Amino acid sequence: MTWPIIFKDVFTRAAANLTDQVRAAFTWEQARATLDGLPDGGLNIAHEALDRHVAAGHGGQVAIRWLGKDNDRRDLTYAELSADAARFANVLAQHGLAPGARVYALMGRVPELYAAALGTLKAGMTFTPLFAAFGPEPIKARMEIGEGNVLVTTAALYRKKVASWIRDLPSLRLILILDDAPAPEGCVALRPAMAAASDQFETAMTTADDMALIHFTSGTTGRPKGAVHVHGAVIAHAATGRFALDLKPGDIYWCTADPGWVTGTSYGIISPLVNRVTMIVDEAEFDLERWYGILQNEKVQVWYTAPTAIRMLMRAGKKAAQGYDFSHLRFLASVGEPLNPEGVLWGQEVFGHPFHDNWWQTETGGIMIANTADMDIRPGSMGRPLPGIEAGIVAQEGDSLRNCKPGEIGELALRPGWPSLMRAYLHEKARYDKCFVDGWYLSGDLAMQDKDGVFWFVGRADDLIKSSGHLIGPFEVESALIEHEAVAEAAVIGIPDETAGEVVKAYVALNPGFEVSAELERSIRGFARKKLGAAVAPREIVFRKQLPKTRSGKIMRRLLKARELGLPEGDISTLEADEK
Ligand code: ATP
Ligand code: MG
Numbered sequence: 001m002t003w004p005i006i007f008k009d010v011f012t013r014a015a016a017n018l019t020d021q022v023r024a025a026f027t028w029e030q031a032r033a034t035l036d037g038l039p040d041g042g043l044n045i046a047h048e049a050l051d052r053h054v055a056a057g058h059g060g061q062v063a064i065r066w067l068g069k070d071n072d073r074r075d076l077t078y079a080e081l082s083a084d085a086a087r088f089a090n091v092l093a094q095h096g097l098a099p100g101a102r103v104y105a106l107m108g109r110v111p112e113l114y115a116a117a118l119g120t121l122k123a124g125m126t127f128t129p130l131f132a133a134f135g136p137e138p139i140k141a142r143m144e145i146g147e148g149n150v151l152v153t154t155a156a157l158y159r160k161k162v163a164s165w166i167r168d169l170p171s172l173r174l175i176l177i178l179d180d181a182p183a184p185e186g187c188v189a190l191r192p193a194m195a196a197a198s199d200q201f202e203t204a205m206t207t208a209d210d211m212a213l214i215h216f217t218s219g220t221t222g223r224p225k226g227a228v229h230v231h232g233a234v235i236a237h238a239a240t241g242r243f244a245l246d247l248k249p250g251d252i253y254w255c256t257a258d259p260g261w262v263t264g265t266s267y268g269i270i271s272p273l274v275n276r277v278t279m280i281v282d283e284a285e286f287d288l289e290r291w292y293g294i295l296q297n298e299k300v301q302v303w304y305t306a307p308t309a310i311r312m313l314m315r316a317g318k319k320a321a322q323g324y325d326f327s328h329l330r331f332l333a334s335v336g337e338p339l340n341p342e343g344v345l346w347g348q349e350v351f352g353h354p355f356h357d358n359w360w361q362t363e364t365g366g367i368m369i370a371n372t373a374d375m376d377i378r379p380g381s382m383g384r385p386l387p388g389i390e391a392g393i394v395a396q397e398g399d400s401l402r403n404c405k406p407g408e409i410g411e412l413a414l415r416p417g418w419p420s421l422m423r424a425y426l427h428e429k430a431r432y433d434k435c436f437v438d439g440w441y442l443s444g445d446l447a448m449q450d451k452d453g454v455f456w457f458v459g460r461a462d463d464l465i466k467s468s469g470h471l472i473g474p475f476e477v478e479s480a481l482i483e484h485e486a487v488a489e490a491a492v493i494g495i496p497d498e499t500a501g502e503v504v505k506a507y508v509a510l511n512p513g514f515e516v517s518a519e520l521e522r523s524i525r526g527f528a529r530k531k532l533g534a535a536v537a538p539r540e541i542v543f544r545k546q547l548p549k550t551r552s553g554k555i556m557r558r559l560l561k562a563r564e565l566g567l568p569e570g571d572i573s574t575l576e577a578d579e580k
Contacts, residue, residue: 018243018372018387026387028419031239032208035274043208045234046122049273050082051203061250062278065298066111069284076111078276081118083199084111088119090197091190092150095174099124099204102146102171102214106130106139106153106162109258109283112178112190116152117259117269121212121231124204125150128214131260131551136161138573140169145226145426146214147171152190155179208232208419214426215262217362218550219574221444221462221558226426227362233266233420234274236366236388241271243386244358244370245302246331254280254294255304261552262362263335266420267304271366277302288316292324295351299328306336308553310343310355315488315511321350329353331373335360337554338457340479341379357382359412359457361443363435365420369455380479382447382455390415393449394440401438404448409458409471412447413440446473463557465494467502472536474557480531481506481538484524486514491547492538493561506538507560509546516543548578 036052037043053059059079066074076084092103103120105127107113113129120127128146130139139161143151148171153162155177163184166172176190177183206212213229241247245267253272257264272279280298284290286309294300313321332347332355339357347355358370359382369391371383385391393410394401404410414421421441425432435442446458458464458473465472474492481490489509494502506528514520521541528537548556551574562569 018374023387028235028388028417031388032235032419035235035238038203038205040205041207042205043231043234044121044124044203044206045212045231045270045274046085046118047203048234048238049270050078050085050118053078053273053276054082058249058276061276063273064111064114065252065278065280067280067282067284067294067298069108074111076114078273081111081115084115084194085118085122086199086201087194087197088112088115089123089201091176091188091193092120092123092125092174093201094193094197095188097123097125097149097173099206100211101125101149101173102128103150103152104128104130104143104146104148105259106132106134106151106157107178108132108154109281110178111281112152112194113259114269114281115194117265118273119201122201122203124206124210126211126214128216129259129265130216131258132157133551134161134260134573136165140165141573142216142224142226143169149173150176152176153178155181155184158184158187206231208235209423211423213265215265215362218261218552218554219571220550220554220556221460223571224574225362225428225431227262227365227422228424228426229365229420230423233365234270236418236420237266237271238274239388240367240370240386241267241275244356244367244372245271245304245333246373247272247275247277247302249276251275251277251301251330252280252299252328253277253302253304254282254298254300256282256286256291256309257304257306257336257552262365263304263306263552266366286312288313288320292321295326295329296324301328301330302333303329303331304333304335306553307334307339307343308337308549310334310339310346311482311489313350314343314346317512318350326351332356333358333370335367336552338380338382338475338479340475340482342479342482344377344379354379359383359445359455361445363422363441363443364414364418365422366418368414368418378454380456381450382457384453384455388418391455392440393447393455394438394442401440406449406451409446409448409464409473411461412443412445412455412457414443415439416441460557463493465492465502465504467494467497467504468500468535470535472504477504477506477528477532477536477538480528481508481524483531484527486510486520487524489547489555491555491557491560493557493564495561495564497539503539504537505564506541507544507547508541509544546578549576550574551576
């Protein structure tokens with residue numbers, strides 16, 4: 001078999017059987033050739049996500065199955081979503097906005113959010129979704145940094161979080177208000193405007209290098225960065241959706257992330273639509289029974305969620321999952337934080353399939369390293385680099401980088417060249433340039449590679465603990481703690497110590513039915529010591545009802561550490577309410 005045939009096979013069956021041969025044969029040019037493109041070498045995300053499917057006769061397939069908070073529901077077909085995107089693009093054009101304009105969305109997961117995202121891209125403008133639970137300050141800061149021209153929001157969010165400052169934003173041109181009621185003064189009501197607009201819009205002639213999205217990072221390690229992404233990213237979204245999430249046309253797919261975070265856009269809008277699946281959009285927040293109900297009643301086949309949610313399900317126990325029919329599930333994946341081995345296996349026990357952990361960042365735009373469908377999962381690992389991705393573990397040596405040996409901890413690095421790599425941090429050229437050294441993109445995460453080429457996450461570079469000459473990754477310690485029957489979640493930091501340099505301190509949230517006591521503390525410490533050895537196990541354990549997390553569900557260890565050391569808390573604009 002010659003390589004193009006193998007390659008074609010992967011794409012036409014979309015069954016990601018990623019043999020070494022297939023991995024080696026893959027090229028991004030070939031991946032691009034599976035898409036439509038625009039005349040003269042152009043490329044536009046909205047065209048690939050919607051219009052080409054309609055042109056190919058799939059307009060009647062449901063693109064979005066929307067589940068409202070109040071149990072109302074709505075199906076939007078590919079043809080309907082494509083028409084709504086065109087209407088939204090027309091509304092923007094009617095107000096004098098031209099390609100290059102920056103459109104921000106601040107709203108819950110309602111169908112118009114998806115029409116706005118795709119309509120903006122169709123019009124050749126740049127889209128930035130913001131998480132609706134943000135306070136006024138983070139919203140303002142992000143619109144200022146991104147020089148937003150348009151804001152699409154609801155009347156309630158406008159009054160509560162936006163009205164007091166937005167008129168002072170020099171770049172602002174238009175405010176669109178979603179609700180049916182008359183829009184506040186100076187704003188335009190979106191629904192009547194869309195209803196009056198044409199459902200035909202000629203897609204802007206964007207190229208693969210034109211700006212498409214600005215995404216702010218989660219702010220886990222410090223001030224959020226505005227990562228710039230281009231239309232060419234859709235090539236990666238198409239391929240990685242097949243390879244890492246096993247998406248096949250017609251699948252019922254549910255990504256639980258909000259589009260305010262990059263996962264909710266790359267894999268909650270673009271990748272699923274490009275791969276022509278039917279995606280579930282749930283307007284409501286996490287709720288155990290609701291989620292189990294959705295998996296069962298909507299017959300979800302592919303499910304992409306996050307460790308924080310998986311740990312909440314685990315906390316409620318296996319009994320809570322009994323009586324549901326999960327037989328439609330085919331593939332489970334997780335991203336956002338390392339997934340503890342306990343969580344991987346729990347998927348197998350409760351859903352009949354393990355969770356497939358995969359790794360990527362806002363900056364990489366798409367999944368880079370994954371436990372794929374064809375692999376034997378190694379619980380606790382990130383898996384292997386996807387086709388077209390070269391990853392390495394590197395360490396500083398003088399002015400340059402060297403490759404680490406198998407088993408050696410170093411920084412996780414990627415060879416630039418894949419299509420969804422960010423093109424800039426807005427207004428932060430120096431911070432951006434620092435990410436590229438010696439022909440590598442440096443991720444800021446520490447990891448190691450085993451002799452079989454499988455990657456294992458160790459921790460954020462900032463979170464590594466150095467104790468008596470040992471390098472300790474918080475993930476390893478946290479995963480061991482979670483195996484104790486009383487522990488639901490754990491966060492581990494290093495605190496200064498005169499003899500050891502640093503010692504490990506753990507913050508722990510308990511499972512229901514367990515009470516805080518000195519005896520329990522001793523029991524958990526003893527358990528960890530047995531698993532990890534005395535040098536690595538926590539010296540001290542404190543109990544918390546909840547751990548500080550970003551709104552995208554990531555534990556903010558730097559905040560625990562700052563509080564521990566009495567240092568300033570730094571940027572906490574993405575922090576969810578927590579207890580000190
Ligand atoms: P900031 O860059 O502002 O500090 P952030 O890094 O949390 O925030 P994101 O881009 O949303 O912002 O998250 C990417 C990071 O999340 C990765 O660099 C990694 O640290 C962590 N992460 C994501 N998926 C995984 C995974 N499967 N295993 C381990 N870590 C993961
Ligand atoms: Mg980051």
